[in-house]
Amino acid sequence: MPKLETDREAFSLQIQSMFNAIAPRYDLLNRVLSCGVDRFWRKRAVSRLMLKPGGRYLDIACGTGDVALEYFERPAESPRQVVALDFSEAMLQRAGTKFKDRGRQSALPRVCAAAEALPFADASFDGVSVAFGVRNFADREQGLREMARVLRPGCRAVILEFSLPRQPLLRESYRLYFDRVLPGIGRWVSGHPDAYTYLPESVGVFPEREEFAVMMRNAGFGRVRYREMTLGIVTLYVGIRDE
Template sequence: MSRATLDKNPRDVASMFDAVARRYDITNTVLSLGQDRAWRRATRSALGIGTGDLVLDLAAGTAVSTVELARSGAWCVAADFSVGMLRAGAARPVPKVAADATKLPFGDAVFDAVTISFGLRNVVDHPAGLREMARVTRPGGRLVVCEFSTPVVPVFSTVYKEYLMQALPRVARAVSSNPDAYVYLAESIRAWPDQAALAGQIRDAGWSDVRWRNLTGGIVAMHYAVKA
Protein backbone atom coordinates (compact mmCIF):
# COMPACT_ATOMS: atom_id res chain seq x y z
CA MET A 1 0.00 0.00 0.00
CA SER A 2 1.48 3.35 -1.06
CA ARG A 3 -0.51 5.63 1.23
CA ALA A 4 -2.68 5.58 4.32
CA THR A 5 -6.21 6.96 4.63
CA LEU A 6 -7.84 9.07 7.32
CA ASP A 7 -8.92 6.02 9.32
CA LYS A 8 -5.17 5.89 10.20
CA ASN A 9 -4.88 2.14 10.42
CA PRO A 10 -1.55 1.78 12.28
CA ARG A 11 -0.21 -0.89 9.94
CA ASP A 12 -1.02 1.18 6.86
CA VAL A 13 0.51 4.34 8.34
CA ALA A 14 3.69 2.51 9.37
CA SER A 15 4.00 0.93 5.93
CA MET A 16 3.51 4.29 4.28
CA PHE A 17 6.29 5.86 6.33
CA ASP A 18 8.55 2.88 5.66
CA ALA A 19 8.06 3.64 1.96
CA VAL A 20 8.98 7.35 2.25
CA ALA A 21 11.89 6.87 4.65
CA ARG A 22 14.72 6.95 2.08
CA ARG A 23 14.09 10.57 0.99
CA TYR A 24 11.93 11.73 3.91
CA ASP A 25 14.25 14.42 5.28
CA ILE A 26 15.04 16.09 1.97
CA THR A 27 11.36 15.98 0.96
CA ASN A 28 10.35 17.73 4.18
CA THR A 29 12.95 20.43 3.67
CA VAL A 30 11.79 21.08 0.10
CA LEU A 31 8.05 21.07 0.93
CA SER A 32 8.52 23.38 3.94
CA LEU A 33 10.82 25.73 1.99
CA GLY A 34 13.50 25.08 4.61
CA GLN A 35 11.31 26.02 7.58
CA ASP A 36 11.60 22.54 9.10
CA ARG A 37 14.99 23.42 10.58
CA ALA A 38 13.61 26.51 12.33
CA TRP A 39 10.66 24.51 13.67
CA ARG A 40 13.03 21.94 15.20
CA ARG A 41 15.10 24.66 16.88
CA ALA A 42 11.93 26.28 18.24
CA THR A 43 10.80 22.95 19.71
CA ARG A 44 14.10 22.46 21.51
CA SER A 45 13.96 25.98 22.91
CA ALA A 46 10.34 25.58 24.09
CA LEU A 47 11.12 22.38 26.00
CA GLY A 48 13.74 24.15 28.11
CA ILE A 49 15.82 21.00 28.47
CA GLY A 50 19.46 20.66 29.51
CA THR A 51 22.10 18.39 30.99
CA GLY A 52 20.60 15.71 33.22
CA ASP A 53 17.16 15.74 31.61
CA LEU A 54 15.66 12.58 30.10
CA VAL A 55 13.71 13.40 26.94
CA LEU A 56 11.41 11.28 24.78
CA ASP A 57 11.10 12.31 21.13
CA LEU A 58 8.02 10.57 19.74
CA ALA A 59 7.33 10.07 16.03
CA ALA A 60 11.02 10.88 15.64
CA GLY A 61 11.28 9.32 12.20
CA THR A 62 14.91 9.32 11.09
CA ALA A 63 15.92 10.97 14.40
CA VAL A 64 16.90 14.30 12.86
CA SER A 65 14.66 15.98 15.46
CA THR A 66 16.25 13.94 18.27
CA VAL A 67 19.73 15.06 17.28
CA GLU A 68 18.54 18.67 17.45
CA LEU A 69 17.12 18.07 20.94
CA ALA A 70 20.37 16.43 22.07
CA ARG A 71 22.26 19.63 21.29
CA SER A 72 20.85 20.86 24.63
CA GLY A 73 22.98 18.34 26.52
CA ALA A 74 19.94 16.28 27.55
CA TRP A 75 19.76 12.49 27.09
CA CYS A 76 17.26 12.03 24.26
CA VAL A 77 15.69 8.87 22.85
CA ALA A 78 14.01 8.63 19.43
CA ALA A 79 10.82 6.54 19.26
CA ASP A 80 8.79 5.76 16.16
CA PHE A 81 6.48 2.97 15.02
CA SER A 82 8.01 2.91 11.53
CA VAL A 83 11.03 0.64 11.67
CA GLY A 84 11.93 1.79 8.16
CA MET A 85 12.23 5.38 9.35
CA LEU A 86 14.44 4.39 12.29
CA ARG A 87 16.64 2.35 9.97
CA ALA A 88 16.97 5.32 7.61
CA GLY A 89 18.35 7.30 10.55
CA ALA A 90 20.56 4.51 11.88
CA ALA A 91 23.73 6.59 11.52
CA ARG A 92 22.45 9.33 13.81
CA PRO A 93 24.10 8.92 17.25
CA VAL A 94 21.03 8.80 19.51
CA PRO A 95 19.25 5.78 21.04
CA LYS A 96 16.24 4.56 19.05
CA VAL A 97 13.18 2.51 20.03
CA ALA A 98 10.35 1.13 17.92
CA ALA A 99 7.21 2.19 19.79
CA ASP A 100 3.47 2.72 19.41
CA ALA A 101 2.48 6.13 20.83
CA THR A 102 -0.69 4.64 22.34
CA LYS A 103 1.22 1.87 24.18
CA LEU A 104 4.62 3.25 25.10
CA PRO A 105 7.21 0.70 26.31
CA PHE A 106 8.31 2.85 29.25
CA GLY A 107 7.46 2.99 32.93
CA ASP A 108 5.45 5.69 34.69
CA ALA A 109 6.99 9.12 35.34
CA VAL A 110 10.29 8.33 33.58
CA PHE A 111 10.88 11.42 31.43
CA ASP A 112 11.50 15.06 32.24
CA ALA A 113 10.10 16.10 28.88
CA VAL A 114 8.23 14.57 25.95
CA THR A 115 7.82 16.00 22.49
CA ILE A 116 6.16 14.96 19.25
CA SER A 117 6.65 16.91 16.04
CA PHE A 118 4.39 16.40 13.03
CA GLY A 119 3.43 12.95 14.29
CA LEU A 120 0.44 13.30 16.63
CA ARG A 121 -1.71 13.79 13.55
CA ASN A 122 -0.80 10.25 12.41
CA VAL A 123 -1.71 8.44 15.66
CA VAL A 124 -4.88 6.39 15.24
CA ASP A 125 -6.17 7.53 18.67
CA HIS A 126 -4.23 10.71 19.42
CA PRO A 127 -6.07 11.47 22.72
CA ALA A 128 -4.87 8.06 23.94
CA GLY A 129 -1.39 9.01 22.78
CA LEU A 130 -1.54 12.23 24.77
CA ARG A 131 -2.57 10.25 27.87
CA GLU A 132 0.36 7.87 27.37
CA MET A 133 2.74 10.82 27.09
CA ALA A 134 1.37 12.11 30.41
CA ARG A 135 1.81 8.69 32.00
CA VAL A 136 5.52 8.45 31.17
CA THR A 137 6.27 12.07 32.20
CA ARG A 138 7.17 12.96 35.77
CA PRO A 139 5.09 15.55 37.67
CA GLY A 140 6.26 18.98 36.58
CA GLY A 141 7.63 17.58 33.31
CA ARG A 142 6.95 19.32 30.01
CA LEU A 143 5.21 18.46 26.77
CA VAL A 144 5.68 20.19 23.42
CA VAL A 145 3.53 19.23 20.45
CA CYS A 146 4.69 20.79 17.18
CA GLU A 147 2.12 20.14 14.49
CA PHE A 148 0.61 21.55 11.32
CA SER A 149 -2.37 23.73 12.19
CA THR A 150 -4.73 26.44 10.94
CA PRO A 151 -3.29 29.66 9.48
CA VAL A 152 -4.56 32.69 11.40
CA VAL A 153 -5.16 34.99 8.38
CA PRO A 154 -8.28 33.85 6.45
CA VAL A 155 -6.98 34.77 2.98
CA PHE A 156 -3.66 33.04 3.67
CA SER A 157 -5.54 30.02 5.01
CA THR A 158 -7.41 29.67 1.71
CA VAL A 159 -4.20 29.90 -0.32
CA TYR A 160 -2.46 27.43 1.99
CA LYS A 161 -5.23 24.83 1.68
CA GLU A 162 -5.09 25.14 -2.09
CA TYR A 163 -1.31 24.55 -1.92
CA LEU A 164 -1.86 21.46 0.22
CA MET A 165 -4.28 19.80 -2.14
CA GLN A 166 -2.78 20.89 -5.46
CA ALA A 167 0.86 21.91 -5.31
CA LEU A 168 2.15 19.73 -2.47
CA PRO A 169 1.47 16.36 -4.19
CA ARG A 170 3.05 17.66 -7.42
CA VAL A 171 6.19 18.83 -5.62
CA ALA A 172 6.36 15.52 -3.75
CA ARG A 173 6.39 13.64 -7.06
CA ALA A 174 9.67 15.36 -7.89
CA VAL A 175 11.52 14.58 -4.66
CA SER A 176 9.79 11.85 -2.64
CA SER A 177 10.39 8.09 -2.79
CA ASN A 178 6.59 7.61 -2.37
CA PRO A 179 4.76 10.74 -3.59
CA ASP A 180 1.28 9.24 -3.12
CA ALA A 181 1.87 9.36 0.64
CA TYR A 182 1.79 13.15 0.46
CA VAL A 183 -1.85 13.07 -0.65
CA TYR A 184 -2.56 11.56 2.77
CA LEU A 185 -0.37 14.27 4.33
CA ALA A 186 -2.48 17.01 2.75
CA GLU A 187 -5.75 15.33 3.74
CA SER A 188 -4.66 14.77 7.32
CA ILE A 189 -3.61 18.40 7.76
CA ARG A 190 -6.94 19.67 6.48
CA ALA A 191 -8.81 17.33 8.85
CA TRP A 192 -6.73 18.21 11.95
CA PRO A 193 -8.29 20.28 14.80
CA ASP A 194 -7.37 23.93 15.08
CA GLN A 195 -5.18 25.38 17.82
CA ALA A 196 -7.89 25.86 20.46
CA ALA A 197 -9.46 22.45 19.87
CA LEU A 198 -6.13 20.66 20.20
CA ALA A 199 -5.37 22.60 23.39
CA GLY A 200 -8.62 21.28 24.85
CA GLN A 201 -7.71 17.72 23.95
CA ILE A 202 -4.32 18.11 25.62
CA ARG A 203 -6.00 19.35 28.83
CA ASP A 204 -8.46 16.45 28.74
CA ALA A 205 -5.52 14.04 28.54
CA GLY A 206 -4.22 15.18 31.95
CA TRP A 207 -1.92 18.07 31.12
CA SER A 208 -2.07 21.52 32.71
CA ASP A 209 -0.93 25.06 31.86
CA VAL A 210 -1.70 24.40 28.18
CA ARG A 211 -0.88 27.19 25.76
CA TRP A 212 0.24 27.54 22.17
CA ARG A 213 2.30 29.71 19.87
CA ASN A 214 1.77 30.02 16.13
CA LEU A 215 4.76 29.60 13.84
CA THR A 216 4.90 30.66 10.19
CA GLY A 217 1.52 32.37 10.36
CA GLY A 218 -0.21 29.39 11.95
CA ILE A 219 0.88 26.83 9.34
CA VAL A 220 2.46 25.22 12.40
CA ALA A 221 1.40 25.58 16.03
CA MET A 222 3.52 24.69 19.03
CA HIS A 223 1.48 23.55 22.03
CA TYR A 224 3.17 23.55 25.43
CA ALA A 225 1.88 21.86 28.60
CA VAL A 226 3.03 20.69 32.03
CA LYS A 227 2.33 17.37 33.81
CA ALA A 228 0.29 18.14 36.92
Protein backbone atom coordinates in the same frame (compact mmCIF):
# COMPACT_ATOMS: atom_id res chain seq x y z
CA MET B 1 -3.73 6.31 0.26
CA PRO B 2 -4.46 5.92 3.98
CA LYS B 3 -8.15 6.47 4.66
CA LEU B 4 -8.72 8.72 7.61
CA GLU B 5 -12.05 7.10 8.44
CA THR B 6 -10.88 3.46 8.64
CA ASP B 7 -10.56 1.50 11.87
CA ARG B 8 -7.58 2.43 14.00
CA GLU B 9 -5.51 -0.71 13.54
CA ALA B 10 -5.81 -0.63 9.75
CA PHE B 11 -5.03 3.09 9.71
CA SER B 12 -1.90 2.57 11.81
CA LEU B 13 -0.64 -0.19 9.53
CA GLN B 14 -1.21 1.95 6.44
CA ILE B 15 0.67 4.90 7.91
CA GLN B 16 3.51 2.66 9.05
CA SER B 17 3.85 1.19 5.56
CA MET B 18 3.79 4.66 3.99
CA PHE B 19 6.57 6.01 6.20
CA ASN B 20 8.69 2.92 5.63
CA ALA B 21 8.37 3.54 1.89
CA ILE B 22 9.27 7.25 1.91
CA ALA B 23 12.09 7.04 4.50
CA PRO B 24 14.94 7.23 1.91
CA ARG B 25 13.74 10.64 0.65
CA TYR B 26 12.12 11.93 3.81
CA ASP B 27 14.81 14.47 4.78
CA LEU B 28 15.05 15.86 1.25
CA LEU B 29 11.29 16.30 1.08
CA ASN B 30 11.22 18.08 4.44
CA ARG B 31 13.82 20.59 3.26
CA VAL B 32 12.15 21.14 -0.12
CA LEU B 33 8.54 21.36 1.03
CA SER B 34 9.30 23.66 3.98
CA CYS B 35 11.96 25.70 2.17
CA GLY B 36 14.30 24.80 5.03
CA VAL B 37 12.13 26.42 7.73
CA ASP B 38 11.62 23.05 9.43
CA ARG B 39 15.02 23.49 11.12
CA PHE B 40 13.78 26.66 12.83
CA TRP B 41 10.59 24.88 13.98
CA ARG B 42 12.56 22.07 15.58
CA LYS B 43 14.93 24.43 17.38
CA ARG B 44 12.03 26.44 18.78
CA ALA B 45 10.25 23.30 19.99
CA VAL B 46 13.25 21.90 21.86
CA SER B 47 14.00 25.30 23.37
CA ARG B 48 10.53 25.33 24.95
CA LEU B 49 11.25 22.12 26.88
CA MET B 50 13.52 24.01 29.30
CA LEU B 51 16.08 21.19 29.27
CA LYS B 52 17.65 20.02 32.49
CA PRO B 53 21.35 19.09 32.23
CA GLY B 54 21.65 15.33 32.60
CA GLY B 55 17.93 14.78 32.08
CA ARG B 56 16.19 11.94 30.25
CA TYR B 57 13.88 12.79 27.35
CA LEU B 58 11.63 11.06 24.83
CA ASP B 59 11.12 12.06 21.20
CA ILE B 60 8.01 10.37 19.82
CA ALA B 61 7.52 9.83 16.07
CA CYS B 62 11.19 10.70 15.75
CA GLY B 63 11.42 9.98 12.02
CA THR B 64 15.03 10.22 10.91
CA GLY B 65 16.14 11.76 14.19
CA ASP B 66 16.50 15.48 13.55
CA VAL B 67 14.58 16.58 16.65
CA ALA B 68 16.37 14.04 18.86
CA LEU B 69 19.73 15.40 17.71
CA GLU B 70 18.56 18.97 18.37
CA TYR B 71 18.52 18.18 22.09
CA PHE B 72 22.32 18.08 22.05
CA GLU B 73 22.85 21.43 20.32
CA ARG B 74 23.02 23.28 23.66
CA PRO B 75 26.09 21.96 25.52
CA ALA B 76 25.19 23.63 28.82
CA GLU B 77 21.79 21.86 28.82
CA SER B 78 22.91 18.57 27.29
CA PRO B 79 20.71 15.66 28.43
CA ARG B 80 21.95 12.31 29.64
CA GLN B 81 19.72 10.41 27.24
CA VAL B 82 17.11 11.02 24.54
CA VAL B 83 15.06 7.98 23.54
CA ALA B 84 14.08 8.14 19.86
CA LEU B 85 10.81 6.30 19.28
CA ASP B 86 9.00 5.58 16.02
CA PHE B 87 6.80 2.80 14.65
CA SER B 88 8.66 2.81 11.30
CA GLU B 89 11.73 0.58 11.27
CA ALA B 90 12.99 2.26 8.10
CA MET B 91 12.90 5.68 9.75
CA LEU B 92 14.69 4.37 12.82
CA GLN B 93 17.41 2.83 10.67
CA ARG B 94 18.11 6.16 9.03
CA ALA B 95 18.05 7.87 12.42
CA GLY B 96 20.60 5.36 13.66
CA THR B 97 22.98 6.26 10.85
CA LYS B 98 22.74 9.95 11.78
CA PHE B 99 23.30 9.23 15.46
CA LYS B 100 26.38 7.15 14.68
CA ASP B 101 27.77 9.84 12.35
CA ARG B 102 27.40 12.39 15.16
CA GLY B 103 28.88 10.05 17.78
CA ARG B 104 25.61 10.10 19.74
CA GLN B 105 24.41 6.50 19.44
CA SER B 106 24.98 5.69 23.12
CA ALA B 107 22.90 8.70 24.25
CA LEU B 108 20.19 8.14 21.63
CA PRO B 109 18.71 4.66 21.97
CA ARG B 110 16.07 3.81 19.38
CA VAL B 111 12.78 2.10 20.16
CA CYS B 112 10.24 0.80 17.65
CA ALA B 113 6.79 1.20 19.20
CA ALA B 114 3.46 2.98 18.83
CA ALA B 115 2.74 6.20 20.69
CA GLU B 116 -0.49 4.74 22.05
CA ALA B 117 1.37 2.04 24.01
CA LEU B 118 4.70 3.47 25.16
CA PRO B 119 6.96 0.74 26.59
CA PHE B 120 8.17 2.84 29.53
CA ALA B 121 7.41 3.13 33.23
CA ASP B 122 5.28 5.91 34.66
CA ALA B 123 7.06 9.22 35.31
CA SER B 124 10.29 8.15 33.63
CA PHE B 125 11.11 11.20 31.47
CA ASP B 126 11.95 14.86 32.09
CA GLY B 127 10.34 15.95 28.83
CA VAL B 128 8.59 14.63 25.72
CA SER B 129 8.52 15.99 22.18
CA VAL B 130 6.50 15.16 19.07
CA ALA B 131 7.13 16.94 15.79
CA PHE B 132 4.45 16.48 13.13
CA GLY B 133 3.50 13.07 14.44
CA VAL B 134 0.27 13.47 16.42
CA ARG B 135 -1.73 13.62 13.18
CA ASN B 136 -0.56 10.08 12.51
CA PHE B 137 -1.62 8.62 15.86
CA ALA B 138 -4.37 6.07 15.36
CA ASP B 139 -5.82 7.24 18.71
CA ARG B 140 -4.83 10.82 19.57
CA GLU B 141 -6.42 10.85 23.00
CA GLN B 142 -4.65 7.66 24.02
CA GLY B 143 -1.35 8.91 22.63
CA LEU B 144 -1.65 12.11 24.67
CA ARG B 145 -2.52 10.15 27.81
CA GLU B 146 0.56 7.99 27.30
CA MET B 147 2.73 11.09 26.92
CA ALA B 148 1.41 12.44 30.22
CA ARG B 149 1.85 9.07 31.91
CA VAL B 150 5.57 8.73 31.15
CA LEU B 151 6.35 12.35 32.10
CA ARG B 152 7.47 13.25 35.58
CA PRO B 153 5.04 15.60 37.35
CA GLY B 154 5.77 19.21 36.55
CA CYS B 155 7.68 18.36 33.35
CA ARG B 156 6.84 19.51 29.84
CA ALA B 157 5.62 18.09 26.57
CA VAL B 158 6.02 20.04 23.33
CA ILE B 159 4.10 19.24 20.17
CA LEU B 160 4.64 20.70 16.73
CA GLU B 161 1.81 20.30 14.23
CA PHE B 162 0.77 21.74 10.92
CA SER B 163 -2.24 24.03 11.08
CA LEU B 164 -4.32 26.20 8.78
CA PRO B 165 -3.65 29.95 8.81
CA ARG B 166 -6.41 32.09 10.33
CA GLN B 167 -6.29 34.88 7.74
CA PRO B 168 -8.85 33.88 5.05
CA LEU B 169 -6.85 34.79 1.94
CA LEU B 170 -3.69 33.20 3.28
CA ARG B 171 -5.68 30.16 4.36
CA GLU B 172 -7.06 29.66 0.86
CA SER B 173 -3.66 30.17 -0.76
CA TYR B 174 -2.15 27.66 1.64
CA ARG B 175 -4.88 25.12 0.91
CA LEU B 176 -4.27 25.57 -2.81
CA TYR B 177 -0.57 24.84 -2.31
CA PHE B 178 -1.29 21.89 -0.04
CA ASP B 179 -3.99 20.39 -2.26
CA ARG B 180 -2.54 21.02 -5.72
CA VAL B 181 1.20 21.70 -5.58
CA LEU B 182 2.54 19.70 -2.64
CA PRO B 183 1.18 16.28 -3.71
CA GLY B 184 2.85 16.57 -7.11
CA ILE B 185 6.22 17.53 -5.64
CA GLY B 186 5.92 14.77 -3.06
CA ARG B 187 5.15 12.10 -5.67
CA TRP B 188 8.00 13.28 -7.88
CA VAL B 189 10.66 13.32 -5.15
CA SER B 190 9.54 10.34 -3.06
CA GLY B 191 8.25 8.08 -5.79
CA HIS B 192 5.28 7.24 -3.54
CA PRO B 193 1.87 7.76 -5.21
CA ASP B 194 -0.16 8.61 -2.12
CA ALA B 195 1.96 9.83 0.78
CA TYR B 196 1.79 13.54 -0.01
CA THR B 197 -1.87 13.43 -0.84
CA TYR B 198 -2.48 12.09 2.65
CA LEU B 199 -0.56 15.01 4.23
CA PRO B 200 -2.96 17.84 3.28
CA GLU B 201 -5.95 15.62 4.01
CA SER B 202 -4.68 14.89 7.51
CA VAL B 203 -4.00 18.58 8.21
CA GLY B 204 -7.50 19.46 7.06
CA VAL B 205 -9.16 17.14 9.60
CA PHE B 206 -6.81 17.85 12.52
CA PRO B 207 -8.51 19.62 15.47
CA GLU B 208 -8.35 23.40 15.54
CA ARG B 209 -5.85 24.88 17.98
CA GLU B 210 -8.10 25.42 20.99
CA GLU B 211 -9.81 22.07 20.47
CA PHE B 212 -6.45 20.31 20.52
CA ALA B 213 -5.40 22.27 23.61
CA VAL B 214 -8.54 20.96 25.34
CA MET B 215 -7.56 17.42 24.33
CA MET B 216 -4.19 17.96 25.98
CA ARG B 217 -5.83 19.23 29.17
CA ASN B 218 -8.16 16.23 29.26
CA ALA B 219 -5.16 13.91 28.87
CA GLY B 220 -3.47 15.21 32.03
CA PHE B 221 -1.62 18.37 30.99
CA GLY B 222 -1.96 21.66 32.81
CA ARG B 223 -1.02 25.20 31.76
CA VAL B 224 -1.50 24.25 28.11
CA ARG B 225 -0.70 27.02 25.67
CA TYR B 226 0.11 27.31 22.02
CA ARG B 227 1.90 29.64 19.66
CA GLU B 228 1.45 30.00 15.92
CA MET B 229 4.56 30.15 13.76
CA THR B 230 5.31 31.03 10.14
CA LEU B 231 2.00 32.83 9.50
CA GLY B 232 0.04 30.09 11.23
CA ILE B 233 1.00 27.12 9.08
CA VAL B 234 2.59 25.48 12.14
CA THR B 235 1.51 25.58 15.77
CA LEU B 236 3.69 24.82 18.79
CA TYR B 237 1.81 23.42 21.79
CA VAL B 238 3.28 23.23 25.30
CA GLY B 239 1.74 21.37 28.23
CA ILE B 240 2.98 20.60 31.73
CA ARG B 241 2.22 17.26 33.37
CA ASP B 242 -0.15 17.84 36.25
CA GLU B 243 1.44 17.54 39.68
